Amino acid sequence: MSVSVRIPTPLRKLTGGADEVAIEGANIGEVIENLEAAHPGLKERLCDEAGEIRRFVNVYVNDEDVRFMDGRGTALKDGDEVSIVPAIAGGC
């Protein structure tokens, strides 16, 4: 299963400047592992010591926040778009 992962600006140093990479994986957890294999250093930016997605990292599958789905276990299908987005503020 291949999905495209959109890489935010602060992480592009690790992907050789690429803003989008194609990665295999049946769920978000696998995609993160495979991202790490292809671009070492990415996992520790995205996940804490326990392997959970960090507080300030938002991961979306086709525009849906994985926290509203199954988190790291969120299943993926061929062609899905995964976005990694740092939390940002507005309002008060």
Added chain:
Amino acid sequence: MNIVRALKCRECGQEYDIQPTHVCEFCFGPLEVVYDYEKLDGYFTRELIESRPQTMWRYKELLPIDGEPTVGAQNGFTPLVRAKNLEKALGVSELYIKNDSVCYPTLSFKDRVVSVALSKAVEFGFKTVACASTGNLAGSVAANAAAAGLESYVFIPHDLEQGKVLGAGIFGTRIIGIKGKYDDVNRLCSEVAGKYGWAFVNVNVRPFYAEGSKSLGYEVMEQLGWKAPKHIVVPMASGSLCTKIHKSIKEFIQLGLIEDNGTAMYGAQATGCSPIAKSVKDGTDLIHPVIADTIAKSLAIGNPADGYYANRVINETDGWAEDISDEEVVDAMKLLAETEGIFAETAGGVTLGCAKKMIESGKLPRDESIVLCITGNGLKTQEAVVDAITKPRIIDASLKDFDALAEADGFEAAA
């Protein structure tokens, strides 16, 4: 005097040179401006501040720009109103309204953060500025950019109040409505910011932007006679204002400008979008994002970036957080208008309504000083109250008709 030291990650402590960036490359934590306060020893005095013009820039040493402000030099310094009528209505002894519903030039506290963000953007050399907004920020970016001769793009949810859409569009900005909630707008902007190289006030220049909120806190303390109140109630969307007002108080204490008054911070949210209030009430620091659904659209951020820090500030200061229904929001907007003559936007209703609830529950003591932060103007969110206000009674231009009406109201002609 420039005392800005660096950008520092709030999570891992990594420091970065001053540049247009907002997240730590190592842990994705948010970056914050840090200062060398000791450089101000003996220089930054009450007398110096009082000698300056009444704008937010009288505290410029504590705002993160290098030179003089180039955008929004007149902004800020709004009234602090002693709310005598509201004190009676709520049964409290010392209540103040910090009234940013009349902030210059676009009637919300966003004029504070935007003047810092755009002044910094100009220093960085940006020609185009942009924002993701629930409305107030869009208007403020558009207006301040127009006055500064900058190009601007503003991104908003497509279903915002008409007053806020118009209040941005009039300034000739490029206004983009996104089919989705604010959180969707935010996500798109985070990606656009990386791609187009603009100064997004709440993305890549956010560490500077957010510091502008501190000026509201400085003003409250100066206007109270160089004193912090015992309790401050603020509306929460991302949670940023709550943390920055707290920072402003700590800075004034550190600089010897005020005594430590043990000020407690209180957060207000609408029940339809209350992830931070819920975390405080549940006694956890885990913020669970929600899909926002409330008339208080300026607070409708389901995934609050500073929620964790707002939660921490509230806990550390022995404050509390509360949330109220949309109906209570409207009631509170009317209460504020009818007692103090202040027409606040829905977020102001949230702040007052939550304060009322916390006074009734005993979380806010009745006999100590309380400041309510009113951050935006009701003329921009008229839809929320249009069905709740008294309609005009229509009569002919006839004295007889009016006499009948006055008599029904219990008035008699004078002599």
